[in-house]
Amino acid sequence: MKETKLELVDQISEIVQSILVPGKLVYKVLSVVVNMSKCERGAVFVMAGGNKLETQAQIGITPNSLNAIRDVCNSFCGDWSKPSNLIYVADTRKDEKFRKISVLKGSDILSFACLPLKVEGKIYGILYLDSTTTTRLFSSLDLERIARYSKLITSALIHEQKLEDVKIASVSVNDYLADRSIDEIEKQQLSAILERNNWNVTRTSQAMDVPRRTLYNKMTKHGIKRPRRGKLMASMNA
Incomplete structure (x- = not known):
């Protein structure tokens, strides 16, 4: 128990150190979420132009599997005009909707959960967690925790976006000054x-x-x- 607490303290410390490093904070928060959820893999996708999903951070996912996971998120959370809640499929082998998605035939996903990351109705992205070795990955208590974890991820996304805006503004000012005496x-x-x-x-x-x-x-x-x-x-x- 003592070691677990020490590990958690170390993880929190790493997150704090990542706050001012653009591109790192979401990954660190995701790694803690994956660890605490006891799932196998995880990813955070952000909304891009045309409602496309771009990978912001991922844990334990190969490039080939990433495309399949993106298809899962689009299929189960793809209607962006409707307020979506957490989606959980305990056993993909028994889920009719999952089995009908042709691109997912032969997929190694056995159990997954995905949740839109929103603030005041605005969707920033999707949190995805899964397992390729276990069905019924999450209990009802786990799902409640994931909903809380999603708020941490959303905050990290917003924070990184603000840092990126500052970075872009700084570059613009530097370019402006460089072109003028x-x-x-x-x-x-x-x-x-x-x-x-x-x-x-x-x-x-x-x-x-x-x-x-x-x-x-x-x-x-x-x-x-x-x-x-x-x-x-x-x-x-x-």
Whole structure:
């Protein structure tokens, strides 16, 4: 019992360390879920364009089996217009719907559960767990736990998406700066501050905390001229 607790502490520690590493958090949470569920394999799929499923993380699944598992998820949870709940097939050999799916003939899946990952009705992906060696993989208590586990996976997905958005934004800013000289950036910033202060040099110099003469020198350097009164009034009233 003591070893089990220590293992759980180690797993939680690894998850915490993974929080700021894009692409790793979902995998670590999934590995804990697979271990605690006592299932054989697991996967997390995310929604892509055209309601296609892309693999975000997987445990113990070969590339060939991954396609079959994706077909299972599409077949049993594929109607994205309806609010779906957890799907559990205790024995695929006795499940009529599973047996009718031609691409799954010869599949080694004996028992599986899949659950849409949702927040306020929006589907982010699917959590999939299965076994190729055991039927009746989960008890009713196990299924309740899986529903709770799915919330952890969903939170991890959302967190990673936020990290990815930040990463993309950072790359965009870096690209922007790389294509412009310091003088170009200074000119653009100075023009924006002047416009924000309705081209009032005194207010602009105070906002920038520089002397008026310095501001005039910078305007001359960058060829920045105060707009004519008509254009200035139009911009103020826009």
